Amino acid sequence: MTTAIGQYQYDQVDRDFLAARIEEFSEQVARRLDGSLTEDEFKPLRLMNGLYLQLHAYMLRVAVPYGTLNAAQVRAFADVARRYDRGYGHFTTRQNIQFNWIRLEDTPDILRLLADVDMHALQTSGNCIRNVTSDEFAGAAADELVDPRVHAEILRQWSTLHPEFTFLPRKFKIAISGSPNDRVAARFHDIGVIARPGDDGRVVFQIFVGGGLGRTPIVGQELYDSVPEERLLATLEAIIRVYNAHGRRDNIYKARIKILVQALGIAAYREEVEAELAQMDIARYRLSPEMVASIEARFAAPDLQVPAGAADILAEQRARDWVFDRWVRSNTHAHRSEGHIIAVVSLKTPGEIPGDVTADQLDRLAGLSERFAYGELRTTHLQNVVFGHVRQDQLYDLWRGLVEVGLGAPNVGLIGDIVACPGLDYCALANARSIPIAQKLGARFADMTLQEQIGALQINISGCINACGHHHAGHIGLLGVDKRGEEFFQMTLGGRADDQAAVGKILGPALPEDDTVDAIARIVDRYLQERSGKESFLETLKRVGEAPFKEAAYDTV
Amino acid sequence: MTLFNLGAREAGQYAEPVTLADLAEQGEACSVVLESGDDVAALKPYLNRLELVVLRFPIFRDGRGFTQARELREYLRYSGEIRVEGHVLPDQADFLKRCGVESVVLPEGSDVGRWERQLKRYSVSFQRSVLPEKALDVGTRVAR
Numbered sequence: 001m002t003t004a005i006g007q008y009q010y011d012q013v014d015r016d017f018l019a020a021r022i023e024e025f026s027e028q029v030a031r032r033l034d035g036s037l038t039e040d041e042f043k044p045l046r047l048m049n050g051l052y053l054q055l056h057a058y059m060l061r062v063a064v065p066y067g068t069l070n071a072a073q074v075r076a077f078a079d080v081a082r083r084y085d086r087g088y089g090h091f092t093t094r095q096n097i098q099f100n101w102i103r104l105e106d107t108p109d110i111l112r113l114l115a116d117v118d119m120h121a122l123q124t125s126g127n128c129i130r131n132v133t134s135d136e137f138a139g140a141a142a143d144e145l146v147d148p149r150v151h152a153e154i155l156r157q158w159s160t161l162h163p164e165f166t167f168l169p170r171k172f173k174i175a176i177s178g179s180p181n182d183r184v185a186a187r188f189h190d191i192g193v194i195a196r197p198g199d200d201g202r203v204v205f206q207i208f209v210g211g212g213l214g215r216t217p218i219v220g221q222e223l224y225d226s227v228p229e230e231r232l233l234a235t236l237e238a239i240i241r242v243y244n245a246h247g248r249r250d251n252i253y254k255a256r257i258k259i260l261v262q263a264l265g266i267a268a269y270r271e272e273v274e275a276e277l278a279q280m281d282i283a284r285y286r287l288s289p290e291m292v293a294s295i296e297a298r299f300a301a302p303d304l305q306v307p308a309g310a311a312d313i314l315a316e317q318r319a320r321d322w323v324f325d326r327w328v329r330s331n332t333h334a335h336r337s338e339g340h341i342i343a344v345v346s347l348k349t350p351g352e353i354p355g356d357v358t359a360d361q362l363d364r365l366a367g368l369s370e371r372f373a374y375g376e377l378r379t380t381h382l383q384n385v386v387f388g389h390v391r392q393d394q395l396y397d398l399w400r401g402l403v404e405v406g407l408g409a410p411n412v413g414l415i416g417d418i419v420a421c422p423g424l425d426y427c428a429l430a431n432a433r434s435i436p437i438a439q440k441l442g443a444r445f446a447d448m449t450l451q452e453q454i455g456a457l458q459i460n461i462s463g464c465i466n467a468c469g470h471h472h473a474g475h476i477g478l479l480g481v482d483k484r485g486e487e488f489f490q491m492t493l494g495g496r497a498d499d500q501a502a503v504g505k506i507l508g509p510a511l512p513e514d515d516t517v518d519a520i521a522r523i524v525d526r527y528l529q530e531r532s533g534k535e536s537f538l539e540t541l542k543r544v545g546e547a548p549f550k551e552a553a554y555d556t557v
Numbered sequence: 558m559t560l561f562n563l564g565a566r567e568a569g570q571y572a573e574p575v576t577l578a579d580l581a582e583q584g585e586a587c588s589v590v591l592e593s594g595d596d597v598a599a600l601k602p603y604l605n606r607l608e609l610v611v612l613r614f615p616i617f618r619d620g621r622g623f624t625q626a627r628e629l630r631e632y633l634r635y636s637g638e639i640r641v642e643g644h645v646l647p648d649q650a651d652f653l654k655r656c657g658v659e660s661v662v663l664p665e666g667s668d669v670g671r672w673e674r675q676l677k678r679y680s681v682s683f684q685r686s687v688l689p690e691k692a693l694d695v696g697t698r699v700a701r
Contacts, residue, residue: 013698017681024678028648036668044618045648127618157683157697163655164627167620233684233697244624279632284685287697294695 004070005376006139006388008153009298010118018115021122021161025049026108033105048128048166050121051107055428058102061124062114066134066152066176067095067379071366074377076117078362084110089362091347091355093419093470094173095133095379096124100426122160127168129159129240133175135183136380139301140342140388142334146178146195146203150296151232154287157295158233165240169247170255172240173212185381185497187211187220188473190257191239202229202289209239209269210261215465217472217503218258221266223273229292234285238276242269302374302389306339310393314341317396324399326448327410332395341392343373345385345402346409346417350446353435354420355383364405372398382419382458384412414451415459415524416442419470423463423480424487430463432480432487432513437461440517445524454524457537460495473497475537476520477504489516493523493549494541507550519553526552559663560640561672563653568660569638571609590642593621597628600635607637612658614643623656630657630687647671651679655686 010018028045031037037045043053050061062077077097081089084106085099092098102110114120124131132155139147155174159165165172175184176193186192188211198204204226211220227235243257261269318325333342345365348354357365365385369377372394373387380386390398402408411417418441421427423434438461445451460474471477477492488510495504511519524537526548531540541549560568574588577595580603588609591597600607610629612622622641629635641653642662650672653661663669682690682699690699 013681020678160683163652163686164623166652167618241624290695291697
């Protein structure tokens with residue numbers, strides 16, 4: 001097996017560990033089935049191994065560490081989808097993949113199948129440090145300062161079965177980016193980390209704490225501007241230790257770190273962290289350059305050779321095929337290396353379920369990655385898939401391969417690129433179905449020319465106030481609410497998850513599903529009338545305020 | 558009461574532990590029981606006479622005891638016995654041990670074999686603990 005690009009290469013120690021972890025989980029399942037574990041006891045144990053009980057069945061959420069996959073892993077997903085699910089999987093907003101129709105008894109076998117390709121479901125749920133997310137353009141983007149995946153892997157390992165932090169007050173999510181253009185929503189995480197080069201050549205980290213969505217959306221605050229690399233683990237330990245000791249445990253809706261940070265204030269929280277650091281045996285937590293180098297050595301880098309004239313070939317093909325050209329405009333991003341390009345595969349085909357992929361599509365993605373992207377793929381927190389390193393002269397063939405399996409939607413970053421939670425179709429918590437309205441919106445704006453004309457506009461849909469669809473962070477956010485047995489949607493405007501992170505503001509009363517779709521269409525029309533020059537929706541909203549949009553939304557109601 | 562040893566040291570026999578509040582008044586007391594909300598720093602004045610600290614788990618999901626144990630070992634350099642009682646699961650044996658806990662008051666009906674097996678399950682860990690574990694290689698993994 002050749003070393004995979006862009007991800008940590010397991011050795012026998014890692015594989016033996018995973019086998020032992022699966023053995024442990026298999027025994028836990030057996031104890032649940034024979035009754036020696038109560039459901040109350042089994043629940044946290046299965047959750048920290050990624051197994052949820054949903055409305056109709058168990059759901060297994062498989063970890064995709066920092067969103068990086070290789071072709072064999074994607075084929076294994078296809079295999080799981082065919083053998084143990086209903087032929088598809090669902091990419092989540094935390095770069096993982098979940099299978100919605102799993103039998104409890106099958107989970108040990110599924111985990112073994114995944115372990116064969118160095119995959120697991122560790123800590124994708126439960127009140128522990130969750131799978132660490134990162135930038136989907138890591139190691140490829142022209143605007144990146146530091147490839148965050150090495151440190152993401154260090155955090156993955158450090159948080160794995162952490163003895164002190166496996167029974168936290170609530171779930172704990174960390175994201176890490178190495179670009180000044182925040183693509184990981186760092187300010188909406190329990191801890192958000194932005195890496196950049198320091199003066200001495202080592203990496204330093206800006207650290208945000210206490211961000212989050214859910215019932216109480218809060219933008220994270222900067223705890224430190226530049227933590228030196230060797231203090232990274234010590235600092236994270238101190239932050240989480242304060243939280244583990246003092247976070248609320250009496251009310252699960254007030255148990256996230258954001259509530260503690262709000263209660264104490266950021267300055268007092270910093271003092272608490274400092275007090276921990278002052279007592280800690282710092283040498284024990286030191287992340288040395290040698291440790292970082294040893295992890296980095298397990299990552300293979302692509303050999304980015306391109307034939308002369310690759311860019312010209314791409315330009316020619318774009319000129320010849322306007323459909324391809326439109327896809328290139330919306331679905332690609334500048335690569336750091338000349339002659340290469342980053343391609344984003346939209347999993348938001350109009351009328352389909354956002355983030356869903358069939359087993360056949362997974363196999364195709366795996367095959368295309370081998371032919372055109374060094375066998376490497378990434379998942380995004382906006383539920384799409386990325387080929388990080390594509391030769392410009394091969395982009396056209398890649399695109400044709402995607403179109404053949406219905407994955408050619410040219411709508412990345414546009415209004416059709418909708419993020420939605422599973423909603424009441426799957427989830428026991430939901431008040432409303434998120435998927436049908438996402439499908440209706442997708443169909444309403446299916447005209448790709450119109451989408452391109454509208455420009456950057458992110459719609460996020462959550463089926464309940466737990467906000468798994470991140471509606472607070474959507475430029476237009478929709479929250480499903482139940483009104484006397486009917487599904488209504490509350491609209492918010494102005495949310496964003498980037499370096500200017502903001503929580504969307506509620507526009508007015510909630511509307512029924514079809515009226516909501518109509519209202520959004522009127523909001524978009526109004527934006528097109530109001531905008532000046534090349535203003536984005538958010539820029540127009542900022543300039544004119546919400547009043548015109550409110551008027552448009554409730555025009556005929 | 559059945560005691561289970563997580564490490565090499567045998568659990569000791571001590572007088573009934575007193576509460577944190579009573580520790581100041583009972584000058585002879587050498588064992589104390591902490592509730593999960595108690596601050597271990599309050600034990601500082603009594604460290605030279607303490608031989609046993611019992612951490613009480615009201616429910617296995619309340620993980621404050623793990624931090625209490627680590628703070629005792631790491632911050633207070635407490636070298637006496639740390640014991641847990643209450644609702645704990647064999648699945649937590651290794652976590653407890655690596656935070657510095659040495660003995661467990663086994664809940665009624667416990668299967669000792671499960672506790673023993675859990676301690677032998679892993680040959681590697683991915684972060685340093687309060688135990689003197691050896692680094693496996695240059696990275697952050699430690700051998701068990």
